[in-house]
Structures are given as structure tokens and as C-alpha cells.
Amino acid sequence: MNLLIEGIENKVVFETELTKQLSVDNHSEIYPVYKIKLDQLYFNDQNDRIATWISQYKSETKIEKIDTDKKTDYNNIIHKFITDSNPKALEATQKNISIIGQEQPGVVLADGRIVDGNRRFTCLRNIQQESGETQYMNAVILDRDITGNAKEIKMLELYLQHGIDKPVDYNPIDRLVGIYNDIVDKELLSVSEYAKSVNLPDKEIQREVEKAKLMVEYLEFIDAPRQFHLARKMNINDPLKELNTILKQCKDDDKREDLKNVVFANFVMQPYGDMTRYIRKIKKVASNAKFLDDYLEEQLELTEKVCDLIEECPEVNEEVINQKIRVQEELQNAFEHSTDKWETKSNSVASKLLPAQLIEKAYDQIDNIDTNIFKKLSDEEKETVRNKLDLLQEMIDNIRGELDV
Template identity: 55%
Template sequence: MNLLKDGIDNNVVVSCDSDKKLVIDNITRTYPIYKIRLDQLYYNDQNDRIATWIAQYKTENNVSRLDLENRVDYNDLIHNFITDSNRDAIRKTQNNIALVGQQECGVVLSDGRIIDGNRRYTCLRNIERDTGKTQYFDAVILDHSIENNAKQIKMLELMLQHGVDEKVGYNPIERLVGVYTDIIDRGLLTVREYADSVNQSESDIQLEVEKAKLMVEFLEFINAPKQFHLARHFNLVDPMKELYTMLKKIRDEDKKEDLKLAVFSQFLMQPFGDTTRHARKIKKIASNNKFFDEFLDEQMPFVEKVCDELQKFPKVSNKEINMIRSNENLKKNFLHSTDKFVNKVDGDTTRNQPIKQAEKAFDSLDLIDSNILSKLSHDQKEELLEKLNSIVKAVDLLRSTLNDE
């Protein structure tokens, strides 16, 4: 059914006598808003916000795509994904709509696919079920198809996702999956186009791209390619940012690869509490040239054991991950090794602190321009001499302590 033709003729679509401005292909136009009966609409399975939930469903049910033939079952399935992704946001939005009605209109395609407003649509479905009263979704209807206008629709969707109730509780992992899918996997958008659509800098989106690549590499490492729900389970956004920062500072490609494998292995085994905090410990070691190579050498046998465990499972899910993590001895080895080298780095930092402070003191004195001394007032010269004498006394005391050692 075409909502703009058949929908209006069948009285399931009604004009609201109001409109909304949209920017499509850099052209701003005003579009009329309609009230659309809920049973004429269906969720967008290409919505980035539920990408990990759809990936999980496909993996667990061994399917490559969702079945759109039965719209009722299809909508019920995605309804649950959206609800489970953020129950608190659904509750708040639903209470608001029940109290004052739908305040922000959505955007749908003429075949009923929802491009913007999935959460609002979910809340209206709940209200209709609870009250038994027919509900209508307020939305602009675009005479576009997802097949022929994919790029324009995606850019519009990204722009509109910064709406009032849609940006609440946005899971950053879903964002990374969207970046990977739209920019890297499908090549639908360039970094610049994506950045323009979400009103961010290209450098910010490029960082998202690099984190997304690492996320995908990690999933491939653990034999779970594109099982993005596992990335959500591991909560990898901030840890991947820490890893990217480490790798960016390492020039040697072999060391870079070894570090990546060591970090991936520890993320999988999870011998720690907070993953981000643990990644920062490893970053501290990686930034210390004195101990970094030794750390990698000690980590590699543990990494090999992880790889041996992974070879037992050509395809990994949560069940296999729990089995691999049951190796408590290997987890202890990773944790002990990392903590040991953190202590070494901290001790080295403490021992080098006097040298660094002396260097800072010398640099500060070296910055004094001797040509300006003659221009100081008598009082200023006296004050400076007093400070210099204090410095000399402090230096003599340190020198005496060193000679006594």
C-alpha cells in the first residue's frame, strides 16, 4: 500500500493541517504531516539503534535477514528489541505521550517504513494495547523507497536521530555498529557525509571509524565475526578508544600487532572488573619504553593459550565465551602479569621523579633573560637574590644527601 495514495483513499491516513521542514539532498522543503493508523506502519530493520539486537537474533536463529512477509510478527519482534534496548526511556516517553500526546512528528516512507520515530511508535503501540483505543502516528510521509534512495534516507535518519526523545539513552555500541555498517561495510556514506549528518567534526567521526574497525577485528579474533551483540555485552566503546590511543603511538608494526592480540585476549578472558580501567593500565605499560617489550614477551605465551582455546570453537557465542573464561589459571596469569608491570612502571616513575623535577627547575632558571636583570629595581634585585640563595641551599642539601649515599 502507498500511504499517500491508498492510505488516504482508505481513511487510514488523515491530513493534520500542519507541516515540518526537512533537509534532503541539501534542499530544505516543507512537508505536510499526516495521522497514520499504527497497523499501516512497520519498523525499519536498518535502524542503527537496534543493530546489535538484530545481529543477535540473526545469529541465534541462523538467518541472514528478517522476514517481512508477516508484518505483525515482524513488528512484534522489533518492538521487543526497542523496548529491551532502553526500558527506562520507553517508560518516560510513553508517560509523556499518554499525558500530552505525541509532540514530535516522525518520518515514514510511503510504504509504511518508519525512518524516524521508532520509540514513539513503540509507545503508541503500547498505549493502543493497554487502552484498546485506535492510535495514530503523526509523521511526514516521503514518497521514497529504501532501495532507490538509501543514501538520502540514511543521512536524513542520522540528522533526525538528534530529536528530543530519540537521542535519549542512545547506546554508543549501536553508534559504532552504525558507523561500521554505513561507512566501512556498505560504503553508503563518506566520513564527511556522516559527520555533516550528525553535526560533528570529521575528526570525531574518523575516531569512531577507527574504534569500529578495532571492534570488528576483536570479533573476528574471537571467532564471532559481526556478532555485534557481543560487543554490546563486552561494553567495548571506551576500551577500544584506549586501545586506539595506544596503537597510534607505536611505530613498530610487529609490536602493534602483539599489543592488539594481548589486549584482545584480555578483553575476552576478562580477568578484571572495569574493562576501561584495565585498558588504561595496559596503556601505562605501553607508554614506557623500558618495560613495554618485556611485557609483550611475557604476554605472548598467554595469548597463544587463548588462541588454542579459540581453535576448539570455530564459531563463538556467549556459551563458548563462558567456557573459555572458565580457565581461572589463565585469567590469573594475565592479571598478575599486567599488575606486575604496572607496579614496575610506577616504581620507575617514582625513581625518575627527582631527575624530572631537577630538569624542570633547570629549565625554569634557563628561561630567565639575563639582559633584563639590569632593569630590575633595587627591591626586585634583593628579592631575586633571596630566591637564588634559597635555591643554592636546596641544591647543596640535595648534593650532600647524594654524596652520603
């Protein structure tokens, strides 16, 4: 059913006096807002907020796709995902809607698929069930379908959820899954198109793409391909960031591959509570060419044992990881002892490496500058930046001069 035709004719969709301005496919336009009966709408299963929850459901039920034809059952499944993904945010939104009504209209397609407003829809469904009173959702209705307009609809969804100075309020692993699906797997958007949609620099999205690829490689390493919920439950977003930095600093392809597998093995064994801090220990060792070979040789022996454990498991899931792999305390301790030992040796020569480390830190800070902001600076502000760059260049020239002495 087309909400703009049959929906209005059947009196389940009503015009309002509200409007909302949207930019769809690079064309900005003011759209009318409609009041839509809830049973005419259905959740967007391609919403990044629930990407890992979808993967978990598919893994547990052994299905390829959730059937959208049975809307009530389908909506009940996704409803739970939206609730579980961020219950506190949902509670706050529902309380606000209960008191003052729905302030921000959503955006839906003509067949009822929700592009923007899945959380508001969830809240309205809760209110309807609790009060027994029929609820309606205010939304713009786009006369499009997901099949023929997937790219422009995805860019609109990203813009509405991220691109208007809104904080990302869901798990970063879910975001990585969305980035992987849209840019790498489906090739629906380029890095530049995605960055434009979420109002971020291209290089920041490129770094997220690199992390997303590592996440996928890790899941393949533990023989759990595309079980993205495992990455969320292991909380590996920040450790992936550290690993990406380690791999960029390593120029030897063979060592880079060995380092990656070693870190993956440490991910699954979790020998240390704070894995981000633990991977930083590995980062120290990896930056010291004097000790890296010996460290890798020692760690690769342990990594092989982890691979053997994984091969022995007919299926890898959260229960297997926690009850069959991470219970190998002797192996966990061996990983930690090895890393601590080589980190201590690396620290013993840290004073000699300090200048290089400070320069690396300065490089990272400069690399994080969003050059797009220069367009917004006044001439006076630009001149201040140029003066600082001149001072920086002078310091660099002085350091190079001392190196040549």
C-alpha cells in the first residue's frame, strides 16, 4: 500500500499543517508532514543502530533475512532490538513524548518503512500499548522505495541521524558495521559520500573503514564470520583503533600480518581487563625494532595454540569463547607475561626513543586537524595559523640540523 494514495483514502494517513525541510539527492525541499497510524509503519532493518543485533538474531535463528511481510511479528522483533540497544535513551525519549508529544517529525517511505524515527516509533508503540489509546506518528512521506533509491535514502538517513551536529548515541561497533556494509561490502557509498552525509572529514571515515575491515578480519580469525554482535560484546572498538595504528607503523608486510594475528589472538583470550591499555603495551614493543622479532616469535607460538582451540570448536559463539577458550588461564597468563616482559625491555631504552615518540605524537595531533574548518576562518585567523606553521617549520629545520651534526 502506498501511504500517499491508499493510506489517505483509507483514512489511516492524515495531512497536518506541519512541514519539514529535507535535502534529498542534493535537492532541498519543504515537505508536508502527515499523521500516520502506527500499524501502517514498519522498522528499518538497515538502521545502523541495530546492525549487530540483527546479526545476532540471524546467527541464533539460522536465517538469512527477517521477513518483513508479517509486519506485526517483524516489528516486535526489531522493537526489542531498539529497546535493548539503548534503554536509557529510549526511556528519556518516551517520557518526553508522553509529556509534550512528538516534537520532531520522522521520515518514512511510501510503503511505511521508517528512514528516520525508529526510536520515536518504538516509544509511540509503547505508549499505545500502555494507554490503550490509538497513537499516530508524525512524519514526512517520501514517494520512493528502498529498492530503486537505496543510495539517496541511505545518505538521507545518515544526514538526519549524524549530520546535523547530533551526537552518535549508539554503540561504535554498530557504526563500524554500518560503515563496512555501506562502503566496503555493498559499495553503496564512497568514503567521500559517507563523510559528506555525516559532516565529517574524509580521512576520519577512512580510518573507520580501516577499523571496520580489521573487525571483519578478526571475526574470520575466530571462525565467526559476520557475527558482529561478538565484536560488540567484546568491546573491541578502541583496541581496533590501537591495532590500526600499530599496523600503519609497521612497514614490513610479513611482520604486519604476524602482528595482526598476534593481536587477534590476544583479543579472543583477553589476558588483561582493559584491552585498550593492553594493546598499547604491544604497541610499545612493536615500535622497537630491537625486540619485535623475538616478541613475535614468542607470541606466535601462543597464537597457534589459540587457533588450535578455535578449530576444536564446531561453532564459535559468546558461550564458547567464555567457557572454552578464555578459561585457559595458563595460556592467558602466558600471553600477558610475554607482553609485560618485552614491554619492560622496551621501556629500558625508552629515553633514547623519547624524541621520536614526541615527534610521532605531534604528527598525530597535526594529522587530526580538520582542514575543512579553514574555509570558515577569517583572514586574521588564517594569518595566525600561518604564523604558527612558520614557527613549527623553524623548529623542524633546527631538529634536522641537530641530526646532521
